[in-house]
Amino acid sequence: MIDPVSLVAGVVTTVLLPKALEKVGEKIGETAWDKSAEAIQNVRETVQAKLQTAGTTGLLTRAETNPNEVNTQVLQAEIVTQMQEDQDFATKLQELVKQMQSQSPTVQVILKELRVRGKVEIGNIKQINEGQSNAQQKFGKNWQVGGDVKVGDVTQENRSV
Structure with missing residues (x-):
């Protein structure tokens, strides 16, 4: 069973990486993602700020530049670590993911x-x-x-x- 922190980190990693978003966008449609663009931007800003504070911003940059499986997993692991160490950060990301999900289409x-x-x-x-x-x-x-x-x-x- 996947723990909630890993699940949220997986969603966050998916929306942060352009290649992943392209695949999701193909399935759902660009109009739908326009509706949740603000929430996605808030996720990006929240993660960037946290990684900058932790001194690990390079992980996001590397994963965005080369979104292969290893870089994506390393970024996701860092997000999990930061969520486990900072409950406020974890709560904020959970709220943003809920907001994105409520704005995503059926x-x-x-x-x-x-x-x-x-x-x-x-x-x-x-x-x-x-x-x-x-x-x-x-x-x-x-x-x-x-x-x-x-x-x-x-x-x-x-x-x-």
Whole structure:
């Protein structure tokens, strides 16, 4: 089981490194990350300030310049160490991660990676988003059809809770 400090440090490391963000951004979409950009900037500033105080800013610079597995793990280990030694820093990062998570979108995908040979008939589909203003709804992605596909009515709804 992963301890909470390591989990938070892993999230923080992911958002600090541009290569990791590119991969996440591809999956979620740039618009969604724009919404949490302020929280990400706050994480960066908080970590930079802490590493500067600890004299380990070079670890962040090295991981940003060359985000390979070793540099990323070293940076993450340093963040864990700093969180274990400074409860205020740990609390601040936990709050910022919660803020980022609340601003990150929910993505609902129906019928992803559909592969059809022959004939397929899909009934009516209703996709509902309740109470998440930043949710993205997607229907049908990466279909490979080698025959006939018939889809009934497709509706997508956003409901306020």
